Amino acid sequence: MMRQYELVDRVRRYNPQADEVSLNRAYVYAMKAHGAQKRASGDPYFSHPLEVAAILTDMKLDDATIVAAVLHDTIEDTDSTREEIDRLFGSDIGRLVDGLTKLKKLDLVSKRAAQAENFRKLLLAVAEDVRVLLVKLADRLHNMRTLHFMTQDKRARIAEETLDIYAPLAGRMGMQRMRDELEDLAFRHLMPDAYAMIAARLEELHKKNGKIIVKIEKELADELAARGIDAKVEGRQKQPYSVWRKMERKSIAFEQLSDIFGFRVIVSSVEDCYRVIGVVHTKWAVVPGRFKDYISTPKQNDYQSIHTTVVGPGRQRAELQVRTAAMEDIARNGIAAHALYKDGRVADRETLTNESRAYQWLRRTISLLAEGDTPEEFLEHTKLELFHDQVFCFTPKGRLIALPRGATPIDFAYAVHTDVGNSAVGAKINGRHAPLLSELQNGDEVEIARAEGQIPPAVWETLVITGKARSAIRRASRDAVRAQYAGLGRQIVTRAFERAGKPYTEDKLKSVLSRLARASVDDVLAAVGRGEMFSGDVVKAVYPEFMDERKTIAPRPRGEAGWFGLKKAASLVFKFPGETSDEQNRKSIPIRGLQGDLPVRFAPNGGAVPGDRIVGILTPGEGITIYPIQSPDLTAFDEQPERWLDVRWDIEDGRQDFFPARIVITAINEPGTLGAIATVIGDHAANIDNIVINPLSADFREMIIDVEVNDLKHLNAVISHLRARPVVSKVERVNG
Structure with a gap:
């Protein structure tokens, strides 16, 4: 277990002005708070927050983040309180620790709902301060490193959650080194046999091709040096999970993979990046379609690099990544690289938001929380966005829009603005009209045609890719339904006041909202429209002396053929x-x-x-x-x-829509009877929706038939011709 002075020394190596007093106080406080608590491994529990802090010192993070890491489990797992942390360490650290504390005593029906609510709370805290996320990811990484001490069911659950949420989230934040290790550890626990097989194959391949890799490294470094380019060249090998995922995605065998080995070239300037590409493409043959420039167009997670694949020495295909040292830092540590000490202080949130596209994406994603989604919906939407590779498209004015792969113009429209998505009726892709469900490609210019007053069809929710689009469509559908109910309720309430002989105004209704236990007039009207509130109660709330003297209305009913959306026709x-x-x-x-x-x-x-x-x-x-x-x-x-x-x-005249009716036929039990009855119904252009046959006796059968007809005249014609058939004894329409 790391000693107190070792923690201070680790921080002072990259920050000589470290706040030793705060670090020492946090060490002693957390050690006493956790006391004799043990981890599943049998180690003192206090060793866990220290290891989390050590991971963060490797990223060279600020004192407050390190202190928060040491304290991160105190509120959740000990008798410590937020007030005590605030008093001893300041509200800044108190806020960080509180953001890392799971919600307790959740009144939720499922573990999934609890997981979603805790994830929601975490990301809300992250929106306030990204350091909460850095501590959480380090916490998850150390838990994954010690996962083998847990029971099998807990190992599977934690590993799956890591692969579903935390590894992709680290990737979205550009923290590729952490993502690789999280994925590797989760893969090892979830699919141990697959992991062992791929790891063994990679080891064999490394032994076989090790000399070729060294040869390519040397030849490339010598070539660049001869051109006056100061560069560091290093070979690399794909991780087992990355290999397995590619095999699964492309349905190919291990032997068919061509990019298991790659090379990274680190130079001092952006200009040198492009000079390296010129040298490489001049010396070796380029593999078509494998050139990507993420320097001119960075990824959403701030990643910048140039990728290319060439056929190098020995006809060996080699993937190259060319970047500067600063780009390498961001590629490895992502958003954590933005939180480094700069002139003795940490970049504030405003600076970080301006610098980091990854943090901008995260804050936009979290903004969906304010738009009425349930925690489960939010978790689903966030996972949708985490898992997709990206395409980059442009508005007609040149604005760059990053979207998940597989996104459509509808997703594009909502990425531009919610109002643009809600009013979208058509699209042009690269100047040509295209369906709204077309899959967008890198570099597409997309123009959205709009119509004011348009409401997005509810079915769009199942067709779009991005969480933002799904959330906005669902919200627009809810609003439309609510407006429909409120419109019906307004007319019902207006009529109720007329029947009562009382004047109606919304101001009068607004004055009695508390009596009706509703927050707004529209809430009252929608409740009446849905049948949740009786219109007479609304009248009585406004005019307490009103007595409803209406008598019961007496009529008589009948049947259903499911829910019908009644067309304008x-x-x-x-x-x-x-x-x-x-x-x-x-x-x-x-x-x-x-x-x-x-x-x-x-x-x-x-x-x-x-x-x-x-x-x-x-x-x-x-x-x-x-x-x-x-x-x-x-x-x-x-x-x-x-x-x-x-x-x-x-x-409307001339329309032939179908409506449900039910008839009961008593017919002779002989071959061909059902066919004769069906022929009559078919000859009259009616439709059989359902049929039930019950035996009445050896000679007769009862047939209950749900038919679809245009109107009462059409139904009577069908019944009349059925009665004329020799095999039919009796036909009656069912009215309930």
Whole structure:
């Protein structure tokens, strides 16, 4: 276990002005707080925060981060409190430690929900100070290094979480060295056999090709030196997990991999990077399609380098990465490189945000939290963005937009701005019209066509790639549904006040919101529209003396054929009972469209068709069910008059939409009967949606058939011709 003076010495090696007093105080405080606690390995628990601190000193981080690392488990695992940490070490360190503390006593139904909520809390703290993330990743790395002491089920869970979240997050922050080790350790525990096989093959390959690697290193270094370029050339080998992932992704064998070995060339300036490429491409043949310039177009995680692949000595393919020493530092340590001491102080968050594209991405991702997602949705969206390679596209004005590979113009539109995504109706890619679901490629110029008032279709949520787009589409769909309910509720409430003979204004309603336990007028109206609140209660809240003297409305119902989004061609218009035709037309409430999103369904035991007189029943939280007025099922609602809405059909001429109905046929039990019945239905251009056959006797069968017809006339024609068939004894329509 690291001694107190060793911790101070490690920090002083890169920061001679280190705050020794704070480091010593943190060491002693954490040692006493953790006391006799033990880790699964049997080591004192205090050894863990010290190892986390040691990992961070290797990254040359500031005193506050090192102190926070030493203290990071005190609030969570000991009797220490945030107030005590603030008092002894300052609010800055207290905030860091609190950001690393898991939520306790979560009232959540699943471990996944708890995991998501804790991840949400962590990233909110990271948005305030990126050093929280650096400590968390170092904490996870040390836990992974000692994972073999845990039970098998815990090893699998922690390794999977590491591979799902923390390794990709380290990669997104540009911390490639940490990502490689996290992936390697997780792979070793999750798939030990695959790990052992690939590690053994890599060892064999290294022994076989070791001399070739040395030869290429020397030949390349000599060539660059002869051209006056001061460069460091080093060979490298892919990690086992990287090899396995490529084999899985491309479905190829180990022997088919051509880039297991690569070479890194480190130079002193950007100009030298391009000079190296000129030398390499002049001396050796280039492999087409393998040149990438991440210096002129850095990756989202700040990574900069030039990549190329050539056919080198011995016809050996060699991948080269060319970068400066500063680029190498960022490639290895990522965002941690931005937090180095600069003139004796740490870069502040403003400076870091301006410098680091990775931190900008992270803060944009975290901003989704403020847009109403659940923790599980946020975790899903974050993982979606973590796992994708990137493509770089441009707006017509030249703005660079980085997107996950597989992204579409819809994702692009939401990356530009949420309003652009919500109003998108078309796209041009490189000047040509293209579908909104086209897959974007590197370098594409994308122009989005917009239409004001457009609402994104809910199905887009399943088609886009980025979490931001999914979140915005889901939110827009929720808002549209809520607006639909609020619109219906407004008309119901207005009519209720008219029936009561009382004047209605939103100001009056606003004054009694607390009495209705709602935060806004729209909340009240939407609750009425959903059937969660009775309109009479709204009237009574505004006018306490009001007594609702309406009598029960008595009609009769029937069946369903599932949820129907009623198209404009065949919509329903809601009216209130007892009104004249003119009054009905003036006060009707239209419920329209698959796009309208207000759920409308037909009665579960027989449906309804145009030509029937119908009634609507509001169901709280579900929508409206349409019954024929003769349905006996309506008796169940006799004591709930507030849920009744009179409705009428509003059918556009010339349209042949289908609606559900149910018929019961008693037919002779002989070969060909079912075929004859189906032929009649088919000849009348009706559709059989479902059929149930019950035996009545040896000679007769009962057939319950759900059919889809255009209207009541169409249904009666089908029934009439069925009755004319010799095999049919009786046909009746079911009304409930």
